[in-house]
Amino acid sequence: MNKKAILYGSSGGNTEMVAKQVQDLFNGEADIFNVLEVSLDEIVPYPYLIIGTSTTGVGDLQDDWEGFLPYFSKMDFTGKTVALFALGDSASYSTSFAESMKVVYDELVDKVRIVGQTPDEGYTYDDSMALVDGMFVGLPIDEDNEYDMTAERLERWVEKLKEEFV
Template sequence: MSVGIFYGTTTGVTEEVAEIVNNLIPNSTMHDVANGIDEMLDYDFLILCASTWGLGDIQDDWMAVIDELPNLKEKPVALLGTGDAMSFSDTFVDGLRLLYDKCKKRGARIVGFVDPSDYEFTESIAIIDGKFIGLPIDHMNEADRTEERIEKWLESLSKYLA
């Protein structure tokens, strides 16, 4: 199955996390959304990586292309959000919610929900039915847990990565 990893980054943190994901998935390809999202339909499975800025906003490069998402026609899509659970505990990975809502509206089948019990934060609109709508990563404060969390998440997505 072909895997496309699309990320937006301002400080490089989300790109660094996307590179970790890319290195763990054989034959996956990374795309910076600042260069466009035209290739999204070229892949069987998508991993979309976005950071949260300010009081719950999605990263600027994603904001510039989010209304251009193609018709995803039941395509499996997994979301990964980077955020700062210490400084922005009440909006932790909230930017994922906009991405989730837009992907759902375009027909995507969102996969890769994550139990929030392993995280310390106050509030997040990126939780639906008791689960994060994607993998939250706090690479600023918990970099030592990033790779382990990604590996565990990818195991749960193994049927899409074969």
């Protein structure tokens, strides 16, 4: 078993695709689960969790995460480290860009060590509640407008996570 698990919820497939790219960047040394199908028992053994969700409304979590988060957040997070990423659309939803990861962040921030915060340099948007102290609480990815930047953003982020996940 790998020590890292990627948990994603995806309505249209973008988050799923990005989750698989993250898995590739860890050279396959991460297991991947769709929150629609996973059970808490499967996740408990992993010390490192990477959580991916799309934003499907102003400040709204992706539907499958909406159902899963109330159970997930009650898990025993002792000894675990979590990183977050969120898909969003910075053009059509410029005032609520990638906010879904903040919903997960708010549930977990008092329970677990969260890593992988990202500066907002290089993103074009008007507002997002996913910022804390001027940093995104995780990695925003915009497949709708900035798909050509996804590979570079993910590479940089995963390199950082490799240093944190020790």
